[in-house]
Amino acid sequence: MDRARTGSTIIAAILAVIVLLLFGYLLWSDAPPNRSELTVDPPIEVIEPELPLEIIRSADEVPDSETIREQEAEAFVDNLANSDTDTIIINEYNDMFVRPDSIIALPELEQRVTTLKSLMDDTSLSDDTPVTIRYTEETREKTTLQELETQEEDHIAPITIVTEQGETITAPLVELLKREDIDQQAPVTQIRKQKQVKQLKAGALAESGIPENQEISVTISRGVQKLDIAELIDSDSEEMQDSLFYLHRVTEEDIQGLWGIIQTGLIRNFRQGIRLQRDGSEQKVSVLIPADADEPLPTGLSSFLGKILHDKVSTSYVYNFNTHTMGYDPDLIRPGQELILIRFSSDEIKQIYQFFAEQRNNTTETFAIGR
Secondary structure, eight states: OHHHHHHHHHHHHHHHHHHHHHHHHHHHHTSOOSSOOOOOSSOOOOOOOOOOOOOOOOGGGSOOHHHHHHHHHHHHHHHHSOOOSSOEEOOTTOOEEEOTTOEEEEEEEEEEEEEHHHHHTOTTOOTTOEEEEEEEEEEEEEEOHHHHHHHOSOSSSEEEEEOTTOOEEEEEHHHHTTOTTSOTTSOEEEEEEEEEEEEEEGGGGGGSOOOTTOEEEEEEEEEEEEEEHHHHHTTTSHHHHTEEEEEEEOOTTOTTHHHHHHHHHHHHHHHHOEEEEETTEEEEEOOOOOTTTTSOOTTSOEEHHHHHHHHHHHTOEEEETTTTEEEOOTTOOOTTTEEEEEEEEHHHHHHHHHHHHHTTTSOGGGGEEOO
């Protein structure tokens, strides 16, 4: 009996302890917090930043190199000739492409070889008389053959250098690089003789920056003759309307005839290129035509450019603006009297651009085509 009572007492005590612990926990959990709280009014709104949206283009949307060349060629043709309706002045040493609906102006010119001082003393010139002055300016620059190899784009064109030993050599860069007697890292002086052309009024001759005793070749404009390209060549046909005409005034320096005139014009215009605005920046669209791209290859194949030049020489227009007659004889051109007109279709210009753009990194052998 005593043992039973003792067990009951222990159980009751344990239950009492549990009740006390539970009661104490409830009191503690309902107590106010002992930390300080700050209420913000108005409440702060947390804004998650917007991440930039990046558009990832698939490989199919990126144009390949052939498509890029086609786009460049089309832009080149569209911008090669001036589309303005104003009269286009055609001066010597200022060749250009024009459209078949263009109106051109040919200044009536007088040629002289003189000095700047003699020209300024000429009382027959008014201050408003247009003159074109041509002279040769020589510059010298220290360099090495190694530097020239990376700087010069055309390794075929002749250059002039003076070695450390004082020897003056004129030869294509590709030949100079092969010479074992010239150290490619040794200092040399490159001599550049650059032909300068300045067009100005007679009243501005004193401020031209040309030495008074400098020998110059001057062209004096004594008037203007306007010509309509459409009337000169009957360019009303659909075929003619899709054409560009390369215009060149014949000078004493055209010793290579029509072939040289067309070749030089293409090389210069394609190398000079055009400038376009793309994606907010200016981009130059141009292509290099090598100086020897018209030469037949040792394999006997005709060159791409050579075939074009042959076709253009045989279909050229030669207009004598003194006698107002049109001729077609490529072997008979008169300096100071005649205007050369060479017709190119838009497709021909595109083909020339794409061909040499594709061959930029290839050897000269790739300029060949079958006979």
